[in-house]
Amino acid sequence: MNAVEVRDLAKTYRNGVEALRGISFEAGSGSVFGLLGPNGAGKTTAVRILCTLSSPTSGSARVAGHDVVRERRRVQENIGYVAQGSTVDPEATGRENLMLQGRLQRVSRDALDERADRLLASFGLTEAADRRVQGYSGGMKRKLDLAMGVVHGPRVLFLDEPTTGLDPEARRSVWRELTRLTREEELTVLLTTHYMEEADLLSGRVAILDAGRIVARGSPDGLKSDIRGDRVTVELEDEDRTEEAGTVLRGLDSVVDAATDPESGLLHAHVTHGARAVPDLVAALERSGLTVAEVALSRPTLEDVYLEATGQTFEEAAEAAGDGEDAGVRA
Amino acid sequence: MSRLLRFARDLGPLYLREVRYSLRIRAYLVMSIVQPILWLILFGQLFGAVGRLPEFEDATYLAFLTPGLAVMTASWSSAYAGMGVIRDLDRGIFDRLLATPVSRTALIGARGLHSATVVMLQALIILGTAFALGVRPPGGLEGVAAVLAAAALLGAAFGGASTGLALVVRKEETMLALTNFLVLPLLFLSSLLITRELMPEWMARMAAFNPVDWAVTFGRAGFRGQGWSAYGTELLLLALFAATCWILAGRSFARFRRRE
Numbered sequence: 263m264n265a266v267e268v269r270d271l272a273k274t275y276r277n278g279v280e281a282l283r284g285i286s287f288e289a290g291s292g293s294v295f296g297l298l299g300p301n302g303a304g305k306t307t308a309v310r311i312l313c314t315l316s317s318p319t320s321g322s323a324r325v326a327g328h329d330v331v332r333e334r335r336r337v338q339e340n341i342g343y344v345a346q347g348s349t350v351d352p353e354a355t356g357r358e359n360l361m362l363q364g365r366l367q368r369v370s371r372d373a374l375d376e377r378a379d380r381l382l383a384s385f386g387l388t389e390a391a392d393r394r395v396q397g398y399s400g401g402m403k404r405k406l407d408l409a410m411g412v413v414h415g416p417r418v419l420f421l422d423e424p425t426t427g428l429d430p431e432a433r434r435s436v437w438r439e440l441t442r443l444t445r446e447e448e449l450t451v452l453l454t455t456h457y458m459e460e461a462d463l464l465s466g467r468v469a470i471l472d473a474g475r476i477v478a479r480g481s482p483d484g485l486k487s488d489i490r491g492d493r494v495t496v497e498l499e500d501e502d503r504t505e506e507a508g509t510v511l512r513g514l515d516s517v518v519d520a521a522t523d524p525e526s527g528l529l530h531a532h533v534t535h536g537a538r539a540v541p542d543l544v545a546a547l548e549r550s551g552l553t554v555a556e557v558a559l560s561r562p563t564l565e566d567v568y569l570e571a572t573g574q575t576f577e578e579a580a581e582a583a584g585d586g587e588d589a590g591v592r593a
Numbered sequence: 594m595s596r597l598l599r600f601a602r603d604l605g606p607l608y609l610r611e612v613r614y615s616l617r618i619r620a621y622l623v624m625s626i627v628q629p630i631l632w633l634i635l636f637g638q639l640f641g642a643v644g645r646l647p648e649f650e651d652a653t654y655l656a657f658l659t660p661g662l663a664v665m666t667a668s669w670s671s672a673y674a675g676m677g678v679i680r681d682l683d684r685g686i687f688d689r690l691l692a693t694p695v696s697r698t699a700l701i702g703a704r705g706l707h708s709a710t711v712v713m714l715q716a717l718i719i720l721g722t723a724f725a726l727g728v729r730p731p732g733g734l735e736g737v738a739a740v741l742a743a744a745a746l747l748g749a750a751f752g753g754a755s756t757g758l759a760l761v762v763r764k765e766e767t768m769l770a771l772t773n774f775l776v777l778p779l780l781f782l783s784s785l786l787i788t789r790e791l792m793p794e795w796m797a798r799m800a801a802f803n804p805v806d807w808a809v810t811f812g813r814a815g816f817r818g819q820g821w822s823a824y825g826t827e828l829l830l831l832a833l834f835a836a837t838c839w840i841l842a843g844r845s846f847a848r849f850r851r852r853e
Contacts, residue, residue: 275853313692316853335694343692349685353617354610365606366695394617410689 263327264288265418265450266295266312270321272474273307281307283474284321289452289467291417294444296465296482297454298564300579303471305454306346309422312452313343326417339368342411346422346454348403352396356387356406359395360413367414374413381409385439401432408439412447419443421453425460433460440464456576458564470568472579477571482564489562489570491518492536494543499553501527510550516542532566599696607695607703611677615711625711629666629719636662637726640786648790651817656730659723660740660812661785666719667712667744668805671751672776674708675759675768682763691850701756701846705839708752709745716744732818739815743831747808750835751776757842760849779805784813804834 266289273282281304289295297305310316312325314334323330326340350359357378364374382391385405390398395406404424411419424440425433441464444451455461461468462482469479478485496511498504504522511520511531516539520531533539536559544554569575574582615621637655644654651657681687690700720730720737730736755772762768782799783806789797800806811827814820 310688310853315688315692317851338692338694341692343689345685345688347685349689351610351684351686353614358610358613362606362610363689363693366603366690366693368602368694 263291264324265291265293265326266452267324268308268312268321269323271308271311271318271323272320273304273311273316274319280474282311282318285469285471285474285476286321287469287476287479289418289450291450292448293466294440294451294453294464296461296468297452297471298456298458298461298465298468298568299454299471300456300568300576302473302580302582303456304474305456305471306422308471309343309420309452309454313341313420314338315343340417342414342416342419344407344411344419344421344424346426348400348407350395350398350403350406350410353394355392355394356398356402357382357391359406360410363410364413369414377413377415381413384442385409399432400428401435404428404432404436405439408436408443412443412449415447416449418450418452421451423454423456425455425457437463456580458576462564468564470564470571472568472572478567485564485567486562489566491532491534491562492539493560493562493566494531494533494536494540495556495558495560496529496531496543496547496554497527497556498529498547499555503552504529506550507547507552510546510552511543514539514542514546596696596698599694600699600702603696603699604703604706607699608706611703611707612710614677615707625670625715626718628669629662629715630722632666633658633662633719633722633726636786643787646791648788653728655723655726656728656816657788657813658786659719659728659730660743660816661783661809663712663716663719663740663744664747664805664808664812665780665785666715667748667808668751668776668780670711670715671708671748672755672772674704674752675755675757675772676765677704678756678759679763679765679768682759683765697846697850698843701753701842704756705749705752705842709749712744712748713741716741730816730818732816736816736818740812742828743808743812743815746828746831746835747804750804750831750838753835753838753842757838757845760842760845779803782806783809785809804831807831807834 268285268287270284270286271282272284274280285308297308299305307316311318312323312330314330314337317331325337328336330337360378360381361374364378369377382388385408387402387405390402395403425436428436443449453464465482467481469476496507498507504527507529508520508522511517516533516535518532518534520529522529531543540557540559544557547554565576572579637658641654644657649657720740732739758771759768782796782803784800785805789800792800807827807830811824811831814824
């Protein structure tokens with residue numbers, strides 16, 4: 263059975279922002295499903311609808327077998343929701359936060375004590391458990407958020423940008439906890455992220471969201487291998503001639519496309535076969551009197567999948583969307 | 594699980610959370626205790642001479658002032674109850690709770706209960722201080738009960754109104770400005786500091802429609818031992834007002850939940 267089923271879900275906010283323009287996907291029970299996209303793509307809107315906090319304009323969705331509009335309470339009983347940004351109560355201790363969440367999620371009192379102890383221990387928070395949360399580090403707060411999200415043993419856990427704003431070390435630690443959780447608990451996880459690496463590492467399946475539409479879906483490996491060829495990044499001795507080098511490369515048979523990045527002064531080329539293309543590429547540039555300072559070859563990433571589907575990078579898309587999604591949520 | 598059962602289960606933990614918050618914010622705690630005492634002493638001293646006017650039937654101005662100040666303190670502290678709602682909104686706590694099956698009534702009811710508790714404790718502090726300063730309520734224990742009831746009812750009412758308003762404006766600055774703007778006139782358009790006989794006629798007439806004045810009138814009558822029955826109208830009006838505030842708070846909460 264699918265833990266999450268989304269059919270033609272659309273959401274237009276009152277201020278006219280079309281956050282979702284009809285998305286459909288399923289997440290199978292016990293899987294980790296990643297909703298990947300740049301800021302403003304509609305990820306948070308989707309999660310808020312699935313967690314009953316927002317209503318769709320059209321379309322439908324079922325979570326743990328229940329309709330998110332008609333059976334809100336049943337959905338709420340079966341989900342854990344970890345919002346973007348920590349939502350712990352800073353004036354309460356870690357344990358108090360966890361216990362309150364557990365009580366409100368109807369965990370019986372006896373079971374709750376034991377469950378809280380176990381969760382605090384497994385998230386490495388036992389020592390800090392009886393201290394007020396306002397003194398916690400960002401990573402500790404995030405772990406507490408996660409513990410609170412699963413305190414009642416939900417069937418589906420929603421994680422909205424679980425590691426945004428964390429330093430790299432805290433991020434890795436949250437990733438470890440998530441991997442452990444999905445292994446230990448019988449849990450379906452739906453996470454949103456704008457970090458390619460995160461989606462790649464944690465999810466069995468991903469859907470890439472762009473401007474309220476799903477532009478690609480599948481397993482991370484499958485999506486990447488669908489993109490033929492490799493990426494070559496070239497840095498010239500003379501940055502001012504990058505544009506000229508782009509023109510040279512576009513003339514080569516082995517190069518599918520080449521683009522210059524005026525900010526970094528780098529040249530990005532999409533080639534059919536990396537190992538064979540690189541020598542050709544360098545030779546062609548040298549023939550035109552352009553000295554190559556550095557060449558890097560990389561396998562496609564999910565970002566390339568996105569680029570291929572939408573013709574723009576994540577950063578460009580986020581910039582174009584502005585704070586549209588945030589504005590919509592607050593409206 | 595029935596609605597009522599869910600309410601009963603969730604009210605306790607949510608109420609304790611509010612209590613915990615009040616106890617842990619040191620400045621809040623100290624202010625809540627010191628302010629009523631300070632007001633009683635300052636106002637009691639400042640207007641002491643007024644009490645000698647023939648319109649005052651109480652032994653001293655302080656005795657006249659005591660029930661009024663309990664109501665005034667109740668108005669202030671509960672009128673800011675909505676700030677807690679905004680705090681929780683900003684921290685994402687509200688949404689986190691709304692994604693659980695928690696009783697929606699308990700979610701805001703706990704705040705009303707907390708408001709009522711705080712103002713009753715503050716009223717007790719005022720009564721205690723007044724007692725220490727030599728005020729003896731002619732109404733005895735019944736008088737104490739009347740003052741507590743007046744403070745609790747008005748506190749619950751303002752707590753509800755403030756919660757409802759917070760869910761509509763959702764901004765701290767707006768909330769502060771509106772509350773200051775609304776509460777102060779209500780306090781002065783009442784017989785809190787002077788008798789109705791001494792008020793300009795237009796003010797006295799407006800006071801008759803002012804919930805703060807209902808609470809003062811009812812609390813003071815009990816304090817003087819004039820008997821609850823003599824001021825049953827005010828008690829009834831106050832109860833109706835509190836109920837209306839909470840119905841409006843409930844509506845504003847329902848509207849808030851449908852905002853997206």
